[in-house]
Amino acid sequence: MGRSREFNKEHVIHKAMLVFWEKGYEATSIPDLLKAMELSRSSLYETFVDKETLYVEAMQYYKKLRQKKRNLLVNASSAKVGIRQYFDEHITSAFDENLPKGCFITNASLGLDSPDEQLRKLIRDSFEELEQAFDELLSKGQRTGEIDSKKDIKVLSHLLLNLNHSINVVSKVKSDKKMVYDMMNTVIEML
Helix, strand or coil: CCCCCCCCHHHHHHHHHHHHHHHCCCCCCHHHHHHHHCCCHHHHHHHHCCHHHHHHHHHHHHHHHHHHHHHHHHCCCCHHHHHHHHHHHHHHHHCCCCCCCCCHHHHHHHCCCCCCHHHHHHHHHHHHHHHHHHHHHHHHHHHHCCCCCCCCHHHHHHHHHHHHHHHHHHHHHCCCHHHHHHHHHHHHHHC
16 A cells, blocks of 8 residues: 655645746756655656646646636726736736746746647647637727727737736846836727
8 A cells, every 4th residue: 555645736736836937847857846846756756747747737737826817807897997907917926026037828838849739738728718818808898888899809819918928028037017017008008
């Protein structure tokens, strides 16, 4: 009879997520993960099979954590309010000194040389889900008259998706949050 696991799986996935987020998949070693997760090699492999499986689980965990932020779009009282609330939260997170810079999904997409289709699909789905949430909120804004009916919602949704991911990239190299807020305000005024 094998030993039962003596750790909280979600807790160790959170620790692994932070390592992958900071270093990226390729630069993260098994010893890095073992140290951060405070697991033995056998526990890591018995629970997660391999590094790639752990990476996918960490990414799925991250997406689950970010659902609260996406819900700001889904439950918004108006299009512009929802977009402002979303980006306020997003900018705060992107510049949070207690987290690795940027966004785990954005960072993963920048280093997306993996032939693993499951990983590529996870990243692609994340992008598409966010763009769809922007699209639905902007469409709602057009129906209520808040957003000009002549505006191309598909283009605006794609613009907001790009704004989202560009903030993640810029936050890794520049610390001027005011400029990012000014950019966000300009984009919201364009809507």
